[in-house]
Amino acid sequence: MRINARLDEEHANKLAYIQQQTNRSITETIKTAIDLYYQEIQKEQKNPSQLMIQTGFIGCGNADSNLSKSYKSFLEEELKTKYGHC
Numbered sequence: 001m002r003i004n005a006r007l008d009e010e011h012a013n014k015l016a017y018i019q020q021q022t023n024r025s026i027t028e029t030i031k032t033a034i035d036l037y038y039q040e041i042q043k044e045q046k047n048p049s050q051l052m053i054q055t056g057f058i059g060c061g062n063a064d065s066n067l068s069k070s071y072k073s074f075l076e077e078e079l080k081t082k083y084g085h086c
Contacts, residue, residue, distance in 0.1 A: 003030065 007015065018029050052058045064070065 015026065015029065018024075019026065022029065024032070046054070049058070064074065067074065
């Protein structure tokens with residue numbers, strides 16, 4: 001892909017400085033800038049399940065290993081204990 005961009009003086013000076021310091025072409029400098037910006041955005045956009053695992057929310061509770069199958073009977077027993085009838 002070819003890119004044609006107009007830079008104001010400030011950004012043109014910054015680009016020239018980066019090229020001078022890194023000895024890279026404009027193309028390589030722009031590719032690197034895109035890669036860095038892309039990585040920054042990817043870090044910000046974690047999916048919800050990753051965030052829940054990272055914060056410890058997933059896996060923070062203890063329960064019967066087959067609770068997903070027996071939750072109704074478990075709930076019934078807890079309600080009987082709490083209220084005495086169901």
